[in-house]
Amino acid sequence: MPNANNWQGDVLRDLRGTPPQQHATSHGPAQEQHPAQQQQQPQRQRQEPVGTEAQPPSRKAAASPGPAAPPPRTHRPARSPDSRPVVDSALTGTARSPRRGESAAARIARAVRRIVSSSTAREVAELTRTAEQIQQPVTTGRQIAVTSIRGGAGKTTVAALLGTAYAHYRHDPVLLVEADPALGSLPLRLGAESLRWTTADLADIVEPQMSLLDVTGYLVQLPDNAWLLPGSQGRIGAMLDTAAYERVMVALRRYFGVTVVDCETLPAEVARVALSAAQARVLAVPATLDGITSTYAVLQWMQGLPRHMIAGTVVALTSTTPRPGIDVEAAAEKLRSTGAAVHVLPHDRHLAAGGELRTELLARPTRLAAARLAAEVFQLSQKRR
Template sequence: MPNADNWQGDVLRDLGGSPQRGGRQPGAGPHDVGTPVQGSDVAVPGSPAQGAGPGPGAPRRPEQQVSHTPGAGPHRNTPDSLPVVDGALSGAIRKPRHGEPLASRAAHTLRRIVSSSAAREVAEITRTAERLQQPVTTGRQIAVTSIRGGAGKTTVAALLGTTYAHYRQDPVLLVEADPALGSLPLRLGSQSLRWTTGDVANIVEPQMSLLDVTGYLVQLPDNAWLLPGSQGRIGAMLDTRAYERVMVSLRRYFGVTVVDCETLPAEVARVALSAAQARVLTAPATLEGVTSTYNVLEWMKGLPRHVIDGTVVVLTEQMPRAGIDLDKAAQQLESTGAGVQVLPYDRHLAAGGAIRTELLARSTRQAATRLAADVFQLSQKRR
């Protein structure tokens, strides 16, 4: 499981400060969330992270649930729990590396010791944390997508969800709306999967409590939860109506929901983008990636103004040195009205395994935190 405990603390300790964990104001979260429920408080016999079934208080067993899909029969029996990574591949997994080499980390430490800007950096981190901890009256939905595979879409979604879960005290949900071999569970360190988005669409009912709902989700650290798109089935599909039902039903339980969408122009991705309060469009920091993304943004300018205003482009560096001038590329993309941020190259992220935030490069942690704060602010502007 990714460990987000050091997310803000690592940066503050590097600067000689101390971590400051914010809390949600009583009654300030989504109207059905109520008092924050910590992950340990809602753990049920057989942790959901291990593919457990619903916790105590569920209205009835899943195999007794009646499908709400028009024309569908009773819901199928409880699905088996399947591993995220096949056991035969366990020997191929290497020990994860730190995001930046030891020499670079030592150089950063030395510069911070002799620099006089530490206090300003601590103040900036504190301001960012305050932005991330703002209360919400209704759950915010943030959709992450791209126009091609390999652009870092799932990585960015995992970083956003982990950041919100660390800084906020209301529950955070990550939804995988990319069922065809999506890798969000792997990036989040999940060990096994059972219930999927399609399954939950046939189960969720208005009278369910947060405790009932989380019994069908995979538990993550810091009061975060994951709803997988599939069990790794090749060619798995997600029905648009099933997705809409899940999102409408679950929104009231979670302060922030991050959706890892399919690549555009998939139908579910279009639905997710239109329903979200903020959108993140990832693109590789290459000439091809920037050019294609610029064309998409120019097309988005013809949509209602809030669409482009609520979009942030993330240029992901996939090699130590980008082959383009990132400042000039960002200026060109920003001319469309969208925001632009850069996620720097990170050896730990490049490995493609479970993300451990304590192994991320300092610059990566800072970039991910700024991105999460900016996107959350955008989501607050649209009710």
Template sequence: MPNGDNWQGDVLRDLRGASGPPAAGTGGPSSSVPPAQPTPPTPPTPPAAQASGTERIPAPTQPPTPAPAPTPTPAPQQIPTPPRPRRPTAPDSRAVVDSALSGTARRPQRGEPVAVRAARAVRRIVSSSAAREVAELTRTAEALQQPVTTGRQIAVTSIRGGAGKTTVAALLGTAYAHYRQDPVLLVEADPALGSLPLRLGAETLRWTTADLADIVEPQMSLLDVTGYLVQLPQNAWLLPGSQGQIGAMLDTSAYERVMVALRRYFGVSVVDCETLPAEVARVALSASQARVLAAPATLDGVTSTYAVLQWMQGLPRHMIDGTVVVLSTMVARPGIDVEAAAEKLRSTGAGVHVLPYDRHLAAGGALRTELLARPTRLAAARLAAEVFQLSQKRR
């Protein structure tokens, strides 16, 4: 029956699946069953579709193209930094005077007795010398307060020990610190037997000239530099030559490094040198802008100083033109005519100043300007003014 054929076709379609074509010879007439169409290729089935039970063949895939290897970049060449010089270890502070010795010093006395001071005060009241003295002090102060473009270095030396060299250096440094506004430096270039720290009243020492030669650098400020120095009254600082050790040495290279480096920080530097003809003393005299030669007001002191001045006459002219001799009177009644000796020394072309006898200076120890005799203070101010003017002439 025709209906039976249709029933069989339906069953076969159910068995093959609703999407499959009917079996050959079981379907109805050709008008009721469409002809089979070719199946297009199926793309690869994702994993989710494979899990549903329908197996599909994946399409061939091309191997991945390898990425180009990175070109190695050369590491930047590092220029080795030169090692910084090691700074010396900070030395321990040392007392200038041993405690057992400091107790032996007596009370300092004034440079003049009371009767001499009273007589001078009366003369100033009844005479017109007071006005002249004030005018002279005004001119001296104006000379000492002149500005400087570069630091002035003044070297103080002598022919022999005991000539008052350290005392003169202390008087000069104190005068400059009193009258000037810029910083003042006092340098001890006599490390073996120097007594400048004691004369200036320093209590302890730490850094020395040789130490600072390895420390000071161009980028340091004045505050950095003064941290290695000894603070003095007013605006003055001290650079010791040693800590009081016998036999301490200072070579010329260390001295030159220190003085060149410190020159830009201080308006005036006073150097207490070794006695001639020591090597550092010769270097200091040639490098300074003015020189002071201390000599005792004795016959042998004047004789040796005159011989040195005659030798200096054979050097370049600026050497003796920039030299001032200081005759220090060690006793109240000297054994020579001091003024006549000074005139003989001036005949060589050098300037000469006489430092009068002063009990306070003769006793040694720390210098206290308020205890100095008035003639000593005036003589120190005149000396400081002339030496400073000589240093200004040589640039």
């Protein structure tokens, strides 16, 4: 299917050795908005991946730079918050140009290996199977919780990679929820420019009779039929209680085929509730000795819980440096011995730099690893209905 962020398509072209084609930079014509959503918004300038096509309005909505105004309702919310920028204007000039995930020398060496290797056909077949797994239909919305044991483990990056993969492959709407309101960075990772309504706000707004169009009026629209529900407007001290989280997740589940939740670090109360209620869980773990040690202890503790908890858990082992201080594969095998699945996300210069995640700049091994992770997590979520 045509796509405005077709990074998996880039992988297929890489595997086949087909040179990419340059297309016009466009997200396609905008769909007709709800009358209450027709307000002037600054145009977002975004570089498109090489080899993508503009999206027809019948399949995908145009990317929106920020949350639209809420649709009219009989009972309007008591408070209508102002829109706030994700990045303060005083800081916008501090970011450098984004880097590619791997150097030019590494890309050239990989291309040469593809020419002399016989594994290309196998890789194409594997990626095709991965796509088919992610595209399986769902009877009820699948909720996937992403958390970590400590900060700096790549939790938000993993959540953004998963949400991007599901939004690309699936035809039904995908939602990314930020349940880390204090200092969450999911909007920044996803390239949102402004925020308005938050998870706590929506807990008192969503009603059973609302349509998908009504609900998405309170969300930040992203490319590929995906939406973002921020946890806060970037203010220190923002709170989200478990009751509000549960109301939002129960109310939104019927609108979205897959929901990816970026949780607080454990053992925060909302994170524990999110993990227990989700159909699949992802633990982001840095490939360091202390990260492996603490995660192994947590997985051993999970072995004493009902079997579905650890059986539905995937560890995303993220390499924070080009040369980790541990044997990553040996560490992964040790973690797998607890019954949890483990996927290794290789070091990627683009991810390590922070800022907006631009999938066309990811290294090819990162793209493949992220797709495999998304497929296994989705398969586990399907087993718990």
